[in-house]
Amino acid sequence: MLSLLLTFTLAADPMSQEWEKAETAYLKNIKQLTTGFVRAGEGYFSPDGKQIIYQAEEKATGNPFYQIFAQDLSTGSFRRVSPGNGRTTCAAFHPNGKKIIFASSHLDPEAKKHQEAEVAKRAEDLKKGVRRRYTWDFDPFMEIFEADPDGSNLKNLTNAKGYDAEGSFSTDGKQIVFCSNRDGHLNLYIMEADGGNVRQLTKTKDCYNGGPFFSPDGKKVIYRSDRKEKDRLQLYVINADGTGEKALTENDKWVYWAPYWYKDGKHIIYTAADHSDEKARPNYDLFWMNIETGKTTRITHAPGQDVLPVFSPDYSNVMWTSSRDGRSPTQLYIADFTPPKE
Secondary structure: OEEOOOOOOOOOOOOHHHHHHHHOOOEEEEEEOOOOOOEEEEEEEOOOOOEEEEEEEOOOOOOOOOEEEEEEOOOOOEEEOOOOOOOEEEEEEOOOOOOEEEEEOOOOOOHHHHHHHHHHHHHHHHHHOOOOOOEEOOOOOOEEEEEOOOOOOOEEOOOOOOOEEEEEEOOOOOEEEEEEOOOOOEEEEEEEOOOOOOEEOOOOOOOEEEEEEEOOOOOEEEEEEOOOOOOOOEEEEEEOOOOOOEEOOOOOOEEEEEEEEOOOOOEEEEEEEEOOOOOOOOOOEEEEEEOOOOOEEEOOOOOOOEEEEEEOOOOOEEEEEEOOOOOOOOEEEEEEEOOOOO
């Protein structure tokens, strides 16, 4: 299992004015987008920028795992678009706005038993005062589904044995890049938007490759991998034809993940944290990188975790998942974005 030691309950920084001031160089008008959930995160914009789609844990449903929701940004109204059973992750709008995709394990015949077991385990942890570290178990029943934006007309796009998830579209909407262990290892694959013509992109063994996104011109894919050291994720870029693979980060004392392209195809925004002190709890922040020069700039400075950044369709806003104050459950936030100057 991938264990990133992500914890979203750090103590608040008394020097709040200092970190808030540090963020204003790149982020302005920060607003919380999601409320009413136990937790919410990993949001993506619709192509017209009027809606977002994300994963969230509903209150009092008996399912402690994430489900997928779509939300109108002007009104704040939201609706669940996934079946409501099992686990879900990694939703996205098709570039034409007429379809969505997400990964779900709702076809697992043991899904409800897994939910009941998780509820019981959380109650036991609470009673004992135990805080579990973040893990992702690569559920073998996870498949990628297509649906209409309201969740209707659900269609299974992947049918291979094992984990299929973490899918995202190419800019033209013709292809989906995703993570799968259909070959026995967690590699990246590309398929047509209808699920056909599946071809393998990365070909590593005994490690994880995931969280992929096509570059704006569709020629490259950026992703994360722990091939250098288990659970110590680094960032990589590869041509969409499988050539020219290159590591973008090399510091094995840090964990890097959730890279997302800027419009020029030369910069990315991503999440990272220092893991050099095993006794200290790492705090994740957002960073900016010029992938041609390797120059990096820190974007967030909050005492809580800031992760999973994405840009709006016009690149004027950034949305990300955060606990901000270090005490609250994670929710989605949005801000006006000014890219760092080089």
